């Protein structure tokens with residue numbers, strides 16, 4: 001069987017069955033059921049946050065956040081992320097304004113944000129890419145100065161902490177994805193986190209068509225998630241530390257075995273930061289080198305992924321092109337290597353050898 005860039009963690013089947021039995025007994029499958037509520041509660045405790053909504057996926061999370069903050073006009077954003085970061089902006093009829101990334105973490109370059117602000121700018125939507133923190137203090141300062149909202153697409157940041165706080169606790173809103181490929185997953189799923197109670201209340205209503213029983217408040221959407229997905233989350237959450245520790249060990253093995261005379265990797269310069277080992281990206285010397293390595297790994301059924309390609313400022317459906325040379329270069333050369341729970345050391349050695357002998 002092919003080795004993919006990641007393999008979903010699956011919990012003890014008996015434990016999952018125990019939750020499924022409960023669902024059968026109650027006959028309550030979705031619509032803010034008891035397991036959804038329980039998952040929200042344990043996630044709030046685990047993350048140390050107040051207002052958390054469990055939603056259908058990490059993309060609807062961003063869309064609801066944009067809607068609830070009533071954003072219109074230009075949103076400053078990163079070109080180096082998954083396409084959902086940009087498409088959510090477009091879907092909500094706002095205009096993405098790309099600010100290039102810095103070359104250590106590949107996160108949005110906070111020093112370039114101010115010059116991209118215009119009268120139409122309403123918000124900053126940045127990604128903690130690979131789980132490394134954006135310059136949250138600098139971004140907050142700029143947002144205050146220009147009265148902008150801040151949304152973090154924290155889809156990669158579950159389990160990462162900065163200055164003792166979950167990375168999901170920053171910004172006006174942080175969103176996360178609990179998709180099967182992420183460090184913590186609920187098969188499909190995601191969450192929205194915010195500090196403001198009124199905003200939480202608004203997003204709570206948006207999540208369920210904008211009504212509660214017979215009270216119709218607003219135009220809403222279906223952003224709900226089910227009891228079955230919540231059950232998977234309840235099984236996986238107690239395993240998160242173990243999952244992260246196992247991924248850390250695999251990353252350290254790659255660190256030892258890969259040839260760093262030819263490769264680099266994005267890292268956070270922050271000392272007060274705990275990584276979640278969400279990805280293992282390496283930066284090849286050139287796109288040709290990347291394609292060669294990808295081809296050689298493909299021959300033995302190992303499928304790394306080009307996270308993230310293309311640079312989002314080059315998405316074909318954008319009407320304008322604004323150059324982001326650092327991001328474009330990173331996109332051409334970044335390859336995320338297989339990384340998952342309980343990965344065999346011999347597999348990491350095998351992959352590393354192939355890479356080293358083809359660069």
Ligand SMILES: *Cc1c(COP(=O)(O)O)cnc(C)c1O
Pocket residue numbers: 057058059060081082084085127153155156176177178179189190
């Ligand atoms: C996975 C991901 C998303 C989308 O999450 P879904 O749950 O798949 O909708 C959004 N942004 C980033 C950066 C992601 O990696």
